[in-house]
Each structure stands twice: as structure tokens, then as C-alpha cells.
Amino acid sequence: MSHVQTHLDILEAEAIHIFREAAAQFRKPVLMYSIGKDSTVLLHLARKAFWPARLPFPLLHIDTTWKFREMIEFRDAQAASLGLDLIVHTNQDGIARGITPFDHSPSVYTDVMKTQALKAALYKHGFDAAFGGARRDEEASRAKERIFSFRAAGHRWDPRRQRPEMWSLLNGRLGPGETARVFPMSNWTEKDVWRYIAREGLDVVPLYFAGERPTVVRDGQLIVVNDDRIQLRPGETITRRRVRFRTLGCWPLTAAVVSSADTLDSVVAETLAATSSERRGRLIDHDQTGAMERKKQEGYF
Amino acid sequence: MSAHLRSIDAAALAAMPILEPFAPAAAEVRRASDLTGEVRVLTCGSVDDGKSTLIGRLLWDASDLFEDQREAVERHGRTVAGGQHFDYSLLVDGLVAEREQGITIDIAWRYFDSADRRFVIIDSPGHEQYTRNMASGASHADVAVMLIDARHGIKTQTRRHAALLDLFGVRTVVLAVNKMDLVGFDESCFRTIAREFEELAVGFAFDAAVAIPVSAVGGDNVAQASAAMAWYAGPTLLDVIRGARSAESRRQAPFRMPVQMVLRDGQDFRGLAGTITSGTLAVGDVIADVVSGQTARVARIATMGGDLDQAVAGAAVAIVASKDLDLSRGAVLSGSTHQARRAVRLEARLVWLSETPFDIDRGYLVRTATDLVPLTALAITARLDLASLARIDTETCGVNDIVEASMELGRPTAVDSFADVPGTGTILIVDAIDGSTVAGGVVGSVHETASKNAGTALVIDRALLASGLCHDLGDTIEDRIEFERRARELALLFQRTGVRVRLELG
Numbered sequence: 001m002s003h004v005q006t007h008l009d010i011l012e013a014e015a016i017h018i019f020r021e022a023a024a025q026f027r028k029p030v031l032m033y034s035i036g037k038d039s040t041v042l043l044h045l046a047r048k049a050f051w052p053a054r055l056p057f058p059l060l061h062i063d064t065t066w067k068f069r070e071m072i073e074f075r076d077a078q079a080a081s082l083g084l085d086l087i088v089h090t091n092q093d094g095i096a097r098g099i100t101p102f103d104h105s106p107s108v109y110t111d112v113m114k115t116q117a118l119k120a121a122l123y124k125h126g127f128d129a130a131f132g133g134a135r136r137d138e139e140a141s142r143a144k145e146r147i148f149s150f151r152a153a154g155h156r157w158d159p160r161r162q163r164p165e166m167w168s169l170l171n172g173r174l175g176p177g178e179t180a181r182v183f184p185m186s187n188w189t190e191k192d193v194w195r196y197i198a199r200e201g202l203d204v205v206p207l208y209f210a211g212e213r214p215t216v217v218r219d220g221q222l223i224v225v226n227d228d229r230i231q232l233r234p235g236e237t238i239t240r241r242r243v244r245f246r247t248l249g250c251w252p253l254t255a256a257v258v259s260s261a262d263t264l265d266s267v268v269a270e271t272l273a274a275t276s277s278e279r280r281g282r283l284i285d286h287d288q289t290g291a292m293e294r295k296k297q298e299g300y301f
Numbered sequence: 302m303s304a305h306l307r308s309i310d311a312a313a314l315a316a317m318p319i320l321e322p323f324a325p326a327a328a329e330v331r332r333a334s335d336l337t338g339e340v341r342v343l344t345c346g347s348v349d350d351g352k353s354t355l356i357g358r359l360l361w362d363a364s365d366l367f368e369d370q371r372e373a374v375e376r377h378g379r380t381v382a383g384g385q386h387f388d389y390s391l392l393v394d395g396l397v398a399e400r401e402q403g404i405t406i407d408i409a410w411r412y413f414d415s416a417d418r419r420f421v422i423i424d425s426p427g428h429e430q431y432t433r434n435m436a437s438g439a440s441h442a443d444v445a446v447m448l449i450d451a452r453h454g455i456k457t458q459t460r461r462h463a464a465l466l467d468l469f470g471v472r473t474v475v476l477a478v479n480k481m482d483l484v485g486f487d488e489s490c491f492r493t494i495a496r497e498f499e500e501l502a503v504g505f506a507f508d509a510a511v512a513i514p515v516s517a518v519g520g521d522n523v524a525q526a527s528a529a530m531a532w533y534a535g536p537t538l539l540d541v542i543r544g545a546r547s548a549e550s551r552r553q554a555p556f557r558m559p560v561q562m563v564l565r566d567g568q569d570f571r572g573l574a575g576t577i578t579s580g581t582l583a584v585g586d587v588i589a590d591v592v593s594g595q596t597a598r599v600a601r602i603a604t605m606g607g608d609l610d611q612a613v614a615g616a617a618v619a620i621v622a623s624k625d626l627d628l629s630r631g632a633v634l635s636g637s638t639h640q641a642r643r644a645v646r647l648e649a650r651l652v653w654l655s656e657t658p659f660d661i662d663r664g665y666l667v668r669t670a671t672d673l674v675p676l677t678a679l680a681i682t683a684r685l686d687l688a689s690l691a692r693i694d695t696e697t698c699g700v701n702d703i704v705e706a707s708m709e710l711g712r713p714t715a716v717d718s719f720a721d722v723p724g725t726g727t728i729l730i731v732d733a734i735d736g737s738t739v740a741g742g743v744v745g746s747v748h749e750t751a752s753k754n755a756g757t758a759l760v761i762d763r764a765l766l767a768s769g770l771c772h773d774l775g776d777t778i779e780d781r782i783e784f785e786r787r788a789r790e791l792a793l794l795f796q797r798t799g800v801r802v803r804l805e806l807g
């Protein structure tokens with residue numbers, strides 16, 4: 001038969017199914033858009049789920065003000081070309097208090113500028129469900145995450161209160177005070193994300209491709225200097241290196257890798273042969289044992 | 302800031318591994334193309350049987366693990382079997398809470414690729430108090446690996462697991478007889494267990510049931526044939542998993558597509574959006590809704606990537622009908638023959654998932670593929686003893702119980718018997734107040750008429766309201782009036798959806 005389903009077909013159809021289930025059951029959902037490759041795929045899947053109708057929900061970007069310049073440019077270009085309803089939220093209180101990734105520990109910074117900001121934005125707009133691009137393969141505590149992940153009042157995640165999920169029946173009926181996170185890409189891997197980007201010919205932030213960039217070596221990681229807010233430590237020097245990113249976030253907390261992969265094909269080839277998981281490049285996860293699990297319990301996405 | 306700048310010794314830089322350009326060797330670069338489908342593998346057994354170790358070992362030997370994941374295991378050291386082996390279970394045991402308790406309490410999902418297929422490992426706990434976790438794991442699985450300790454042989458738990466797998470439709474099962482190293486790789490020990498397993502499996506509807514002697518810590522018969530057990534000529538665990546086929550049977554079943562929503566583009570487009578759960582569909586085919594009796598033909602099978610001539614089970618599509626069908630979410634599209642059943646009464650086998658026991662006075666809803674229907678009556682008729690497969694008459698049930706239940710629906714909906722069409726033969730029972738999923742199950746017989754004694758009604762009493770809808774109200778006159786107003790409004794809403802309600806506010 002001509003309709004042999006590859007594993008990407010299966011993953012795509014499953015994600016579309018999840019999007020439709022959530023849109024039909026939740027009152028006011030929102031898509032968490034973080035501009036990176038996972039968000040790019042997430043957005044594309046959402047468009048497929050509701051085509052030819054418009055997306056029945058807005059996008060929400062939590063802007064810490066420390067995102068790479070190229071990310072913000074990409075975000076705005078995507079929003080304009082796809083006609084997206086985009087909400088940008090920044091924790092102004094955190095800005096006023098001078099919370100920065102250089103002056104505070106990654107856990108404090110993430111809590112204030114991301115976790116608290118997200119909670120405030122969800123509360124402000126009254127969203128009862130938020131789509132995210134998280135995958136079970138990302139980190140040990142995510143391996144047990146549900147597709148519909150319920151949060152008690154205050155957006156706390158309690159592993160013991162999660163609903164069992166059977167077959168493809170997704171129960172989105174909320175209890176008092178509950179909200180939900182929805183993860184259409186739960187069963188995807190990092191490799192699938194790149195395979196899919198290549199298959200669908202999707203645009204991604206140019207930072208995923210190798211280029212000459214100003215870098216410093218800090219704590220064994222390569223940091224790309226995005227603007228003059230860098231606080232160089234004694235002994236550090238800015239050197240231009242040919243690097244790219246496997247994952248994107250706030251620039252002071254996201255490590256680059258030396259690479260010459262400057263096309264989609266070479267990035268895919270590099271990803272398929274990679275020897276370390278992508279979260280190695282995310283400094284916030286290495287803070288302490290079980291860091292992600294703790295962050296989730298506090299309401300991090 | 303230039304005051305701090307100082308050049309770093311070039312040799313020191315070169316010594317830092319992060320600065321080495323990553324250049325995959327040509328042989329390592331796999332094609333970027335898709336994998337040909339996926340297989341979902343449930344692993345079940347107790348902590349003591351070495352289940353996490355077995356999965357960890359499978360990942361270690363046969364998968365594309367990342368180097369940092371391997372390093373984490375190596376860093377932990379050879380702490381198993383008197384310091385001979387790494388602790389492969391570290392690759393699987395996830396949550397801190399679990400690591401601290403040393404047990405695995407929830408199902409965990411792992412993904413790995415072989416050269417051409419995706420494998421999804423669904424790791425489930427084995428103890429009786431986690432029957433519900435295993436049941437939900439089984440609902441996602443194409444093949445199940447049951448793990449036992451060679452020293453202890455088949456136990457009651459193995460029988461329970463086999464019964465549960467059969468109940469929830471897993472058709473390929475493997476009995477991994479682990480810890481063969483601890484019985485000196487003894488053939489007769491394995492043969493005795495294998496024979497017992499054969500006898501056990503005969504009682505179920507499995508397509509394939511295979512026993513394999515393994516040693517997870519040593520990797521014997523996991524991904525590679527065991528040198529220590531040359532007497533065993535059968536497949537390795539990986540061989541069986543690789544051979545499992547997943548999607549074919551769903552395509553051969555009759556066509557079903559539960560409607561998730563109706564998509565409109567603001568102009569002429571009106572598409573019935575859903576995932577085809579079984580069978581195939583082509584442009585020109587008849588589509589029918591058994592509840593309303595409406596039929597039409599398929600005018601278009603629309604997707605963002607372009608219209609399709611034909612679509613198969615698993616595809617997410619939007620169907621444009623040849624004429625307007627007055628349908629919405631909850632409808633199930635069938636073809637012209639072998640249609641879904643119009644149900645007003647069901648019998649089902651359920652696994653009770655909630656910590657809160659079944660309460661005949663509580664309001665429940667039944668969730669089908671995409672419909673949510675109030676139940677006017679839910680009755681437990683029997684509990685299944687999984688070990689003996691005996692039916693025990695009962696009217697109560699609690700967490701982890703497997704029960705037979707009958708239910709009266711507030712309005713008709715379309716379902717199938719699980720044995721006929723599994724994709725549309727599964728349900729959830731949902732608590733009407735807090736929305737939680739209290740049970741999941743498979744549909745047995747479907748009845749198109751209500752039972753004669755369908756006189757039972759949902760009882761809404763003072764305690765129920767006080768604990769939920771009216772928990773904010775106190776004892777003032779105003780609050781008591783408000784309490785009664787809400788009670789009446791609630792009863793009215795239920796009645797409008799077809800639920801018989803009895804208010805007991807005395």
C-alpha cells in the first residue's frame with residue numbers, strides 16, 4: 001500500500017490528535033512558544049491540526065530579555081508571516097529587582113524570570129491549558145510525564161496526582177482550581193525533531209547552524225556573547241569560534257558546541273550521530289540532583 | 302571590560318573537549334530518513350526481578366544511548382553482583398522520590414532506535430498495588446515482556462499479569478526468565494518454568510507467547526545470544542521485540558473515525574476532524590453516523606499537506622462530506638457495513654484507577670473515543686480474581702480492582718465491543734465532580750435499548766454539594782438559599798442532558 005506510515009507519520013498524527021483533543025476540551029488554551037526548534041515543530045503541528053481554520057488559541061512567549069537577538073527577530077518574523085496571535089510577557093518585577101543570569105544563580109533566575117513569569121501570564125489571561133514542546137526523552141523526570149499533565153492551584157505539579165492515561169483517550173475535564181499542561185510531542189526524541197524539520201522544510205533560528213561567533217569559555221562550557229551585558233571574569237577572553245547551538249534559551253545560560261554544520265542536512269547528520277544529550281548544553285539542569293523534577297513541582301514548564 | 306582580558310594558553314584550550322569540532326565518522330552518520338514504524342513494548346515485573354536492570358541493559362546493548370548517559374552509569378561504578386557489573390537500572394529509574402525509596406511507582410517511557418525501527422519501552426511496576434499502572438501501560442503496548450526471577454519461577458503475580466495483558470488486548474507476550482546466572486544457567490530449571498508458562502498461556506488469546514532464559518546484568522539473551530546458555534537456541538529478547546508487528550491488525554478492522562471537532566475556514570470548508578482508529582478510507586466511500594442515522598460520501602480527505610485519495614488507520618485527517626452532516630464531537634464515523642453500535646447500555650471490564658472507591662451515589666460520566674456521556678446508572682456486578690480468573694459477585698470496588706460493570710447512558714452514543722473493534726471499544730469512567738479518571742476499561746456487550754429496571758437515578762445530596770459545588774457556602778440564611786438554588790440548577794442541567802436526578806437535601 002502506498003500509505004506506509006513511517007514513525008514520523010505516527011508521531012505527527014498523534015500530535016495532531018492531542019492538539020484537537022485539547023482544543024475541544026479546554027476552555028482557553030495557549031501555546032507556549034519559546035522560539036526554539038521544538039516550538040517550531042510544535043507550531044507547525046498545531047497549524048496542521050486545525051488547517052484550514054486559524055489556530056484556535058494564541059501563542060505566549062515568556063521573554064526574559066536575555067534571549068538571543070536572532071531569536072526575537074525570528075519570533076517576530078514568524079508571527080508576521082503566519083499571522084499569529086502572539087502574546088509576549090516579561091516579569092517586570094524581576095527586571096526592576098535586577099534579576100539577571102550573571103548576578104543570580106541559575107535556579108533563582110529561572111524561578112523569577114521564567115517560572116514566576118509563566119504563572120503570572122497564565123493567571124493574567126485566564127488560560128486553563130498550555131501547550132508545550134516538552135518531550136519524555138529530555139530528562140529522567142520527564143520520562144513519566146503525562147500528555148495531559150494536571151497542575152493544582154498555584155500551578156504545582158504533584159507526581160502522585162497525575163491521571164492515568166489509557167489508549168488515546170485524553171480526559172481534559174478539569175477539577176476545581178486545576179489547569180493543564182499539554183505535551184503533543186511527548187513521544188518525540190531530539191532526533192525526531194530534526195528529522196521532521198528536514199522533512200517538512202521548516203525554518204529555524206539561524207543559531208542552530210554553524211557560524212563564526214564571539215565566544216568565551218566559562219565553567220567548561222562555550223558561551224556566545226550576544227551583547228555587551230557579558231560580565232567577563234578574570235582570565236576570560238572573547239574569541240571568535242565556529243559554533244552552533246543544539247538547544248536555545250537565555251544566552252548566558254546556553255552553551256554552544258564547536259561545529260561546522262551549517263546546513264539543515266549537516267545538522268541532521270550531526271544530531272543523528274551525536275554522543276551527548278542536548279540538555280548538557282542547558283546550564284540550569286545541572287544545578288543539583290533532580291533539578292528538573294524540583295523545578296516542575298514549583299511550576300516550571 | 303577589556304581590563305580582565307588575558308589570552309588563554311592555546312594548548313590548554315585544545316585540551317578542552319568542548320572545543321573539539323564534532324565530526325561524525327562517515328559510518329556513524331545514519332540516513333536522516335524516517336524509521337519504518339514503531340513498536341511499543343511494555344515491561345512488567347517487580348523491582349526484585351531486576352526489571353529496571355533488564356531495560357537498562359537492553360538500552361546499553363542495543364540502542365543509540367548518548368555518551369553522557371553512558372558516562373553517568375560508569376561514574377556510578379560497578380556496584381552490582383559483587384562489583385562485577387554496572388548498575389544499568391540507573392538508565393531507567395527516574396524520579397528522585399523513587400530513587401530514594403528504591404522502587405519504581407509509575408510507568409516511564411523510553412525511546413530508542415534500531416537501524417530501521419523506533420522502539421518505545423513502557424516500563425511498569427509489577428506489585429499488586431500498582432495493577433492500575435500496569436493496566437494503563439498495557440493499553441499502549443504492542444508487545445509485553447513479563448519478567449520473573451528464575452529462582453522463584455512463575456508466581457501468582459505472573460498469572461495476574463498475563464490475565465491483565467489479555468484483558469487489555471496485548472497479543473504478543475514474552476516471559477523473560479531472569480537471573481539465570483543465579484541458578485547456574487541451569488537448563489532444566491528453565492524448561493520447567495517454560496512448560497508451566499505454556500500451560501498458562503493456553504488459557505489466553507495471545508498470538509505469540511515465548512519464554513526466554515536471560516541474565517540482565519550479564520546481558521545473556523538480552524540483545525546477544527548467551528554463551529553460558531548454549532543449550533538455548535531460541536530468539537533473544539531483542540529478536541522478539543523486533544519481530545512484533547503493531548499497526549497491521551488495526552488497518553484490517555472496519556473503518557472508524559471518532560469526530561474530534563468540526564473545522565471551518567470561515568468560508569465553505571467544513572471538515573470533520575479526527576484520527577482514523579481502524580480500517581481505511583477513500584474518497585467516494587460511504588460514511589455513516591449510527592446514532593443519528595445520517596450518511597454521506599467522502600468528498601475530500603483534507604490535510605495541510607494536500608488532499609489524500611485514501612487514508613489508513615492512524616492518520617489524522619479532516620473529512621469533507623458530499624452533503625452537510627449535522628454532526629459534532631462525539632460522533633463516530635463508520636462505513637456502509639460493519640458499523641459501530643448505537644449504545645444506551647453497556648457492559649464493560651474496568652480497572653479501577655482511583656484511590657477513591659466506587660460510590661453508587663456519586664455522579665460518573667463515560668468517556669468514549671471522543672464523547673463524554675453522563676451515566677444514569679453504574680453498577681459493579683463482579684470482581685475478577687486475576688490469579689484464578691474466578692468471577693466473584695460484588696457490588697463494590699476500589700483501587701486496582703478489575704471488575705465487571707454495567708452502565709446506563711444518559712443518551713445514546715457510538716461504541717464497539719473491544720473484541721470486535723479495539724480502537725473504538727475502550728472507555729474511561731470520569732468523576733463528574735472533580736473530573737478525575739476513576740476507571741478505564743474495555744467494552745463487552747453493547748445494548749441498544751435500556752434495561753427494564755433503568756429506574757435508578759443520580760442522587761444529589763447535601764453532603765455531595767457541600768464538599769464541592771457549595772463548599773464556599775456557610776450557614777447564613779442567604780447561603781442556605783443559594784445552596785438550594787445551586788442544587789436545583791444542577792439537577793436541571795443534569796436532566797437536560799438526559800440524566801435522571803434525585804435531589805435529597807433533607
